[in-house]
Amino acid sequence: MSQASGTYHHGDLRAACLRAARELLEEDGSAGLSLRAVARRAGVSATAPYRHFADRDALVSAVAAQGYRELAEHLAAAHPSPSTPDELAAVAVAYVRFALERPALFRVMFAEPCDPDSEERVGATTAISEYVRGIVRRTFPGVDPDALSTTVWALVHGLAFLHLDGKLDTSTPEAVAGQVRAAVHALFTASAALSPTTAAPYVRAEA
Amino acid sequence: MSQASGTYHHGDLRAACLRAARELLEEDGSAGLSLRAVARRAGVSATAPYRHFADRDALVSAVAAQGYRELAEHLAAAHPSPSTPDELAAVAVAYVRFALERPALFRVMFAEPCDPDSEERVGATTAISEYVRGIVRRTFPGVDPDALSTTVWALVHGLAFLHLDGKLDTSTPEAVAGQVRAAVHALFTASAALSPTTAAPYVRAEA
């Protein structure tokens, strides 16, 4: 693949379109994400993107898929293989921070039911789901990992959205991190206030 | 306020617009929610809605506010004043069901940061937040209610969104309810697998 020559052939218009789309998304929200605007920002004619994306939906899907990949990297960077409450909390903070740093992208990623056509999206979702399950398995060896990993993902995802929607304090990164850590730790300690009999059915026999 | 006469004066166009907007929202998603479409569906000229809504945003805000009010009613109907894990779980199921029954409305409600201008929206949010806090206070008398009510709301909200986004099984209402109940109960029992020292800082001294 040759480099951009300055005229005509762009070099890597597909990547340039994705970059432009990401910028537009954060500037104007998903309503501002049009093929024409993307082309304009990439400095190319209105129809050039059609060489790389079948239609507007294809562009949006590609952006979402890129977002999933970045989210996975982001979480792995926070901790490659968490196995304690504190490490899990660190990953949760990274998740929420990702959402707050790219609010419009995050919304696009979770905007529509994952169409079964796009294996790219389904695969990325499954990857995140598996990652969470792994964390839960290591952190809570005695607990059924299915129910709890749903719980953990939902909790973190909900924290991200409530912050995004301005329902929680987002004035400083520290405030956000503190809230997320407190919520994750509260997950571990809520049952301390309840009788042990309530817990029984959810704890594995061998635990 | 007089009844619709069949011609000209509508009678209650504002309510008719809101109804039309809700229908359009669920049929076409939030992209289909235009003032013109609303007017068309209400059987009225394109500009008639301007008598009742300053602009498109005002319409959307009114729809969202209506959604908040209905959500609050829905939760209260599930249980007026929950104070046990099972009762909390029932409210959580009602929350998720609300979202799944009106997916587009639910997204609109949580689509944008709550603009401080609209006290209608802020008030509705605060009401939900207080409601959750009350539940937590009654259900977990020994735990700091601030951190835990954030946790609970985030968990339930996250469950709603993950279901909405097709990340969890939504094939039957029973499957959804089961998952939500399991997640809420997992919240109570997760710490059973951990040492009590972890829990210490989050449990009130007098507990």
Next chain:
DNA sequence: TGTACATCAGTGAACGCGCGTTCACTGATGTAC
């Protein structure tokens, strides 16, 4: 090394569409006397 040619990645004009919003208007309503 040079040339012919297929392929690829752009261009730019054009289409029809639905949108938000403005404006001057008109028909219906309700109230004061």
Next chain:
DNA sequence: TGTACATCAGTGAACGCGCGTTCACTGATGTAC
């Protein structure tokens, strides 16, 4: 009970806009010989 009139809630034509998408095209690239 009747009339005059202010107010209110609609109408409909018109505006300019940006959009997605099509089409025939053309300039650049790379490959076969």
